[in-house]
Amino acid sequence: MTETTDSVHLPVVNIAETGDIILVVGPEQLKLRVESLILKAASKSLCTMFRLNWQEDRESLVLGPPVDILLPEENPTALTCICAILHYRIEMVPQIMSPYDVLKVAITADKYGLVGALTFANQSWLSPLNKAASDLIVLAAAASLFQNTQAFKEITKALVLSHRGSYLTLWSEDAISVLGERIYCLLEEQRGFARLKLEEILLGGTKASSCVHRCGWTSKYAYAYIQLLETQSLWPMDIQSVAESIERANRMPDPIPEERSTECKFGYKHFVPDYRSSYRYKLDNLDSCIGICLNCFLSKQPSAVSCQMTHEH
Ligand SMILES: [Zn+2]
Ligand SMILES: [Zn+2]
Structure with missing residues (x-):
């Protein structure tokens, strides 16, 4: 599930093993490796954000190591959960979540326009x-x-x-x-x-x-x-x-x-x-x-x- 990158020596949660971006989330800098295409397809605001990040160096995105996207204000638990759902990594989605964690997921989903993508997941929570x-x-x-x-x-x-x-x-x-x-x-x-x-x-x-x-x-x-x-x-x-x-x-x-x-x-x-x-x-x-x-x-x-x-x- 996790691996260590040579560059920063911090654990990476591999939601997508070959993902092209790494979301660096929260003040604790949790790293989530994900596929940008999946996130872009699900969220217009993420699509815009990634486009701005990559405009300067499109070639390195294709050939080089995954690109870090810094999201210091986001909640790591919420974003892990959301990315796991979007990548069909259901085994990474907690079946039981505290109401406060559910609310954090909802706030993050609402912020990035991902509410529709989580329709079926939110029923049991x-x-x-x-x-x-x-x-x-x-x-x-x-x-x-x-x-x-x-x-x-x-x-x-x-x-x-x-x-x-x-x-x-x-x-x-x-x-x-x-x-x-x-x-x-x-x-x-x-x-x-x-x-x-x-x-x-x-x-x-x-x-x-x-x-x-x-x-x-x-x-x-x-x-x-x-x-x-x-x-x-x-x-x-x-x-x-x-x-x-x-x-x-x-x-x-x-x-x-x-x-x-x-x-x-x-x-x-x-x-x-x-x-x-x-x-x-x-x-x-x-x-x-x-x-x-x-x-x-x-x-x-x-x-x-x-x-x-x-x-x-
Ligand atoms: Zn009414
Ligand atoms: Zn009578």
């Missing part, structure tokens, strides 16, 4: 599964730069569903430099909406059974249901994590009234409510609404928290 909220906000920034609308929605959805406390505890200068502070307002707005909607769905269960003849049938079921919400920690003020509350609601047993109703001549119209089927559809619908729309977010549309449309690309 942006998965919100088993990520802490502090990592999710960084991944959201990366998803935004990768222009991955699906991942951005899934990541912000995970933040809305699972985070309990203030979003300001997730303050990240790295994320803000990409997303701006507005993202924290939108997350708070959408979580507020999700909690209210969930409360509305759950409290709707008090009206699930009704008899208009004042026999007490409605009241006894409503009271039993209210007591059940309290014991299941699903009363409005108990709802902190939306995801946990939805899970508790789905596991909640049906209420069993302990009070009696009076005799009712319309008793043949009484029925025991089917609570589950009445709110399951609404819970599924709520779940599908959560997540911020990247298209609306980038165009500063207020509908970013409620967009259900499919945008043209």
